[in-house]
Amino acid sequence: MRMSDANLGEHVGRKRYSLPELFRARYSDTQRYLIIWIITGVACGLAAVAFHHSIQFLFSGILGLARHFGGGSPIILGAILVAAPTLGGLVSGLILTYLAPDAAGSGIPQTKTRYYRDFGIFRLSEVAWRFIIGVVSVGSGISLGREGPTVHLCSALASNIGQFFGLAKKRVQAMVPLGMGAGIAAAFNSPMAALFFVFEELLGDFSGKSYFGIIISVVIASAVQRLMTGEHPAFDLHLGELTTAPWMLLAIPLGILAAFVGKAYVEAILRIRARVTLQSKMPKWIKPALGGLIIGLVGVSVMFLSEGHLGIFGIGYDDVTSMLNGHLNLFTVALMLFAGKFIASSVAYGFGGSGGLFAPTLFIGAMLGGMMGIIGQHLVGYDNEIIGAMAMLGMGAFFAGVIRCPMTSIVIIWEMTRQDSLILPLMAGNILAWLISSRLQSVPLYDSLLLQDKISLRKMPxxxxxxxxxxxxxxxxxxxxxxxxxxxxxxxxxxxxxxxxxxxxxxxxxxxxxxxxxxxxxxxxxxxxxxxxxxxxxxxxxxxxxxxxxxxxxxxxxxxxxxxxxxxxxxxxxxxxxxxxxxxxxxxxxxxxxxxxxxxxxxx
Incomplete structure (x- = not known):
C-alpha cells in the first residue's frame, strides 16, 4: 500500500530514505515502471548519439590529419592511414587485455550471455569501457561498425538503471531487451526494426508480455536521436520513385548468392578468430594491433587502386550511400570494395577487435547487389537507379544470410531507405537467403561465437x-x-x-x-x-x-x-x-x- 503524502513527509523527517525507497513509496508499480522505461529510453538515446558522434569526430579528425600532412605525398597519406588503425588496435588491445576483456567483439554475444546466464546483471564499468574502446577502435578506422557496441552499451546502461532503482533480478533481466531495442533504434534510426531484432535475436519469440516496455524505450530513444540528429533516414538517397518491373526478379538469384557468400563470410570470421584469438600464443594485446595493421594495408591498397574510396576504413557508409544512389557504377571499384571489406572486417573481428558486424554486413551486401546491378547494366542496359535498388536488395539479403533475423532484415532496409516499391523483392530475396543459410549452417553467427568461447547454449531461446x-x-x-x-x-x-x-x-x-x-x-x-x-x-x-x-x-x-x-x-x-x-x-x-x-x- 502506498504512503500518503503526509505520512511520507513524516517518515522522511524521522529517517533518510534512498531514492528507490522513496520511489516505491510514492508511486504504484505501473507508474514506477513507466518512469523507469522513459528514463531508460532517454539515457540510451543520449548514449547512442554521443557514441555515434564521438566515433565520427575521431575518424574525421584522423582523415583531416592525413589529408593535411599527406596532401602532396601519397606515401605520407598512406602511412598515416595505416598507422591509425594499428595504433587504435594497440590501444584497444591493451585495454581489452588488462582492463575490460568483456568489451571485445560486437557486444551482442556478451549481451545474450548476460541476459540468459547472469539475470541481465551488467557492471556499470562495462558502459564506460564499451564506449571508450568502441570510439578508439571504430573511430581509428578498424573495419567494424558501431551498432553492436551500441547494443551492448545500451543494454548495460538499462541493466544498471534497473539495479539503481532496486528492481528484483528478474525485473533487471527484463530491462536488457529495453536497452537492446533502444540501442538499435537510435543507431539506425529504425524503431520498428529494433523491435523485431530484440524478439528475433534475444527473446526468440513474440510474447506480448514484453512489448510495452520495449516499445516505450524504443520510441523515446528514437525521439531523442531524431531531435539531436534530424529526421532523415540512415542513408541519404535520391533515387526517385521506383516501380514494379521485371528486373525485380533478380532478387531471387541475389538471395541465393547472398546465402552462399554469407556462409563464406561467417566461416572466415569464425576460422580466423579460432586460429588467432583463441589458439595463437602471441600476446593478446598485440593481436588487435596486428589486425589494425592488416586493415590499414588493405584499406590503403583499395584507396589507391579505386582512386580515393575509403570505405574499408571504419563504418564506410559514404561508399554505401554512393552505391545506393547508383553513383558507384564501376564494377572493378565495387569488386575491390567488396573484397576489401570482406577481408578487413573478417580480420578485424578475428584478431580480437572491438566493433560490430552490422555495418560491414550491410556494406558487403550493398556491393554484392550493386555488382549484380552493374552486370545487368552492361548486359541489358539498366540505368543507375536499378544499380542502387539492387544494392538495397543485396544489403537485405546479405543481412538475412549472415545475421539470420529475417523480419529485421526486411524492416531495417525499408526504414533506412524508405523505398516502398522494393518491399516485395526485398521479402523474396531476404527470406530465400535466410532459408538457404539456415540449411548451410545450423547455428547462427552470434551463437557460434558464444560456442567458440565455450559458453553452452543449453538455455536456448x-x-x-x-x-x-x-x-x-x-x-x-x-x-x-x-x-x-x-x-x-x-x-x-x-x-x-x-x-x-x-x-x-x-x-x-x-x-x-x-x-x-x-x-x-x-x-x-x-x-x-x-x-x-x-x-x-x-x-x-x-x-x-x-x-x-x-x-x-x-x-x-x-x-x-x-x-x-x-x-x-x-x-x-x-x-x-x-x-x-x-x-x-x-x-x-x-x-x-x-x-x-x-x-x-x-x-x-
Whole structure:
C-alpha cells in the first residue's frame, strides 16, 4: 500500500530514505515502471548519439590529419592511414587485455550471455569501457561498425538503471531487451526494426508480455536521436520513385548468392578468430594491433587502386550511400570494395577487435547487389537507379544470410531507405537467403561465437522449437572442459583428487600427460577395482572397449541415437581433425534436459 503524502513527509523527517525507497513509496508499480522505461529510453538515446558522434569526430579528425600532412605525398597519406588503425588496435588491445576483456567483439554475444546466464546483471564499468574502446577502435578506422557496441552499451546502461532503482533480478533481466531495442533504434534510426531484432535475436519469440516496455524505450530513444540528429533516414538517397518491373526478379538469384557468400563470410570470421584469438600464443594485446595493421594495408591498397574510396576504413557508409544512389557504377571499384571489406572486417573481428558486424554486413551486401546491378547494366542496359535498388536488395539479403533475423532484415532496409516499391523483392530475396543459410549452417553467427568461447547454449531461446533443436550440432549442449583423470595416476590418487574437487560423475575421460584422450572409465569401475588395484595406474584398469567419441558438428539427433545403440550414458566430443583432442563431453541427461526445457517452453 502506498504512503500518503503526509505520512511520507513524516517518515522522511524521522529517517533518510534512498531514492528507490522513496520511489516505491510514492508511486504504484505501473507508474514506477513507466518512469523507469522513459528514463531508460532517454539515457540510451543520449548514449547512442554521443557514441555515434564521438566515433565520427575521431575518424574525421584522423582523415583531416592525413589529408593535411599527406596532401602532396601519397606515401605520407598512406602511412598515416595505416598507422591509425594499428595504433587504435594497440590501444584497444591493451585495454581489452588488462582492463575490460568483456568489451571485445560486437557486444551482442556478451549481451545474450548476460541476459540468459547472469539475470541481465551488467557492471556499470562495462558502459564506460564499451564506449571508450568502441570510439578508439571504430573511430581509428578498424573495419567494424558501431551498432553492436551500441547494443551492448545500451543494454548495460538499462541493466544498471534497473539495479539503481532496486528492481528484483528478474525485473533487471527484463530491462536488457529495453536497452537492446533502444540501442538499435537510435543507431539506425529504425524503431520498428529494433523491435523485431530484440524478439528475433534475444527473446526468440513474440510474447506480448514484453512489448510495452520495449516499445516505450524504443520510441523515446528514437525521439531523442531524431531531435539531436534530424529526421532523415540512415542513408541519404535520391533515387526517385521506383516501380514494379521485371528486373525485380533478380532478387531471387541475389538471395541465393547472398546465402552462399554469407556462409563464406561467417566461416572466415569464425576460422580466423579460432586460429588467432583463441589458439595463437602471441600476446593478446598485440593481436588487435596486428589486425589494425592488416586493415590499414588493405584499406590503403583499395584507396589507391579505386582512386580515393575509403570505405574499408571504419563504418564506410559514404561508399554505401554512393552505391545506393547508383553513383558507384564501376564494377572493378565495387569488386575491390567488396573484397576489401570482406577481408578487413573478417580480420578485424578475428584478431580480437572491438566493433560490430552490422555495418560491414550491410556494406558487403550493398556491393554484392550493386555488382549484380552493374552486370545487368552492361548486359541489358539498366540505368543507375536499378544499380542502387539492387544494392538495397543485396544489403537485405546479405543481412538475412549472415545475421539470420529475417523480419529485421526486411524492416531495417525499408526504414533506412524508405523505398516502398522494393518491399516485395526485398521479402523474396531476404527470406530465400535466410532459408538457404539456415540449411548451410545450423547455428547462427552470434551463437557460434558464444560456442567458440565455450559458453553452452543449453538455455536456448524458445524460437529453436521442438523440431529445430534436434538438428543443431551437439556442441550447443555439450559441457566444455569436462573433468578428466590422469591415466598415469593410480586409482587411489584420482579418486582422492576427485573428492577434493567435490566431483562425482558417472564417467570420466582418461587422458595422458599431454591431455590427449586415451579412454573412458566409469566411477563405478574405479570404486570396484579400488581394493584390488588401488596402486595400479588408471590406464591399466580401463576396459579394452573401443572409445565411443563424437564430433562437435554431429547433430543432437544423431548423437542420441549413437549413445542408445552403443549403450553408453556419455561420450567425449573430440576435434574433427584430431580424435585425441577432447573438446567436451555430452550425456543422455544433457539431451533429456534440453527436451524438458523445450517441453516447458511449449507449455506441454
Amino acid at each position: 524458445d524460437y529453436q522449437g521442438d523440431q529445430d533443436w534436434r538438428n543443431l550440432p551437439v556442441s550447443t549442449i555439450m559441457t566444455f572442459e569436462p573433468a578428466t583423470i590422469q591415466g598415469a595416476k593410480t586409482l587411489k590418487e584420482n579418486l582422492e583428487e576427485l573428492k577434493k574437487l567435490g566431483l562425482k560423475h558417472h564417467a570420466y575421460p582418461v587422458v595422458d600427460a599431454d591431455a590427449r584422450l586415451i579412454g573412458m572409465i566409469t566411477h563405478h569401475e574405479m570404486q570396484e577395482h579400488l581394493l584390488e588395484d588401488a596402486d595400479k595406474p588408471t590406464s591399466e584398469i580401463m576396459s579394452d572397449r573401443e572409445i565411443i567419441s563424437l564430433r562437435p558438428e554431429s547433430s543432437i539427433r544423431d548423437v542420441a541415437q549413437i549413445l542408445v545403440v552403443e549403450d553408453v550414458m556419455q561420450a567425449p566430443v573430440v576435434s574433427a581433425t584430431d580424435p585425441q583432442k577432447i573438446l567436451g563431453i555430452v550425456t543422455l541427461h544433457d539431451i533429456a534436459r534440453q527436451q524438458n526445457q523445450i517441453d516447458q517452453a511449449l507449455g506441454r
